[in-house]
Amino acid sequence: MGACMNGNSDVVRDSTIPVTVLTGFLGSGKTTMLAKLLRSPRFAHTAVIINEFGEVGLDHELLEQSREELVLLANGCVCCTVRGDLVATLEKLHEQHVLLGIDRVVVETTGLADPAPILHTLMADPRVTAKFRLEHLVTSVDAYNGLRTLDAHPVALKQAAVADRIVLTKVDLVDAFTLKNIKERLKSINKIAPIHVAQQGEIDPDLLFLNESSGREHVKAASWLGDQYWFHHEDRHHRVHTHHHAGEHDSGIRSYSIVRDEPVSWQRFATWLELISSMRGDDLLRVKGIVNVLEHPDQPIVVHGVQHVFHPYRTLEKWPGKDRRTRLVFITRNIDREDIETTLQVFESKK
Structure with missing residues (x-):
């Protein structure tokens, strides 16, 4: 793999990148x-890990062909070629991150790559999680060919389903009707991710890499727990609120939310997450949410999982807003909301 370092300096709560x-x-x-x-x-301090130099299309402009492991280029971009896996590349970057001033990493995957393995590495490998943290997964979708691609290629569907930000490209090649259709299709697959439009391949970096108040996790949580996405519900008197949004064309991919009004036992809840992850992890494309726990109701816990792997759980210093309900977003394949709901109720009923 190669890595190119060329973004903003962020103040983060911990030392992970x-x-x-x-x-x-x-x-x-x-x-x-x-x-x-x-x-x-603004990307002067961002390390970008790529599969090959030439694949990014930068070799004729920014990158000189080199077999050296570390190359300092005239424009200030630092690129290192590591003939190994992602972990080795990240470890090498971390060894020199102070010297190079690295404050963010972008990993670009190949077009045919299932993003799950790389997410697993970033979320679960202790050599990585001690030094780095997964911040965002950004998926680009071609507005012109996107509908056909999503129909024909399951990996493209999965790339869209697990994203937390989607960028529509080549919008100048389609009319308003087609653009509306691709946006609706993407929303049927993934209602979590906001959809941004790139004009001639250009987009405001803050839309993709904004660190949401520089590590203040309660603000970050609020950005994806906002009522505009999932959780606005007029009737707050019922103990359980569920919303089901199923994609109509997407090979069993479903997105839905589960809400609890009362605090839950974290021990039972964590055991439940482990159970569904171990039993149905292959089809648990993404789980993201915030949990009100009995043990410390003023400090919620953020959960974020992809298939069989969950991020280390993070306890927030305070709630991101006035809404203190437990709110979970699921994006699944061939798992109905009722199945998830039933298993959770079993754990809730245990004494």
């Missing part, structure tokens, strides 16, 4: 978008 994964199907425009982002002076 935030990582954004940039994915998207072949021809979706992520390469062009990345190349233009790297020209921004």
Whole structure:
């Protein structure tokens, strides 16, 4: 793998370095978008891990062919070529992050890559989690070919389903009706992720890499727990609120939320998460949420999982807003909301 270092200096609550994964199907425009982002002076301290130098399309502009492990280029971009896996690349970058001033990492995947293995590495490998934290997964989607691609290629569907930010590219090639259709299709797959539009491959870096108040986890949580996405419900008197949003064309992919009004036992809740992850992890594409726990109701716990792997649970210093309900978002494949709900109720009923 190669790594190119060329963003903003962020103040984070801990010493781990935030990582954004940039994915998207072949021809979706992520390469062009990345190349233009790297020209921004605001990316002066971002390390970008790529599969090959040439694959990013930067070799003729920014990168000189070199077999050296570390190359300092004229524009201030630092690139290192590591003939190994992602862990080795990240470890090498971390060894030199102070010297190089690295404050963020972007990992660009190949167009045919299932993002799950790389997410597992970033979320579960102790050599990585001690030094880095997964911040975002950004997926680029070609507005012109996107509908056909989502129909024909399951990996493209999964790339969209697990994203927390989606970028539509090549919008100048489609009319308003087609653009509306692709947006609706993406929302049927993934209602968590906001959809941004890149104009001629360019997009405001803050839309993709904004660190949401520089590590203040309660503000970050609020950004994806906002009522505009999932959890606005007029009737707050019922103990359980559930909302089901199923994609109509998407091979069993479903997105839904589960809400609890009362605090839950964290021990039981964590055991339940482990159970569903071990039993149905392959089809548990993404779980994200905030939990009101009996043990410390003023300090909620954030959960974030992809298939069989969950982030280390984070306890927030305070609630991100006035709403103190437990709120969970699920994106699954062939798992109905009722199945998730039933298993949770079993654990809740145990004494």
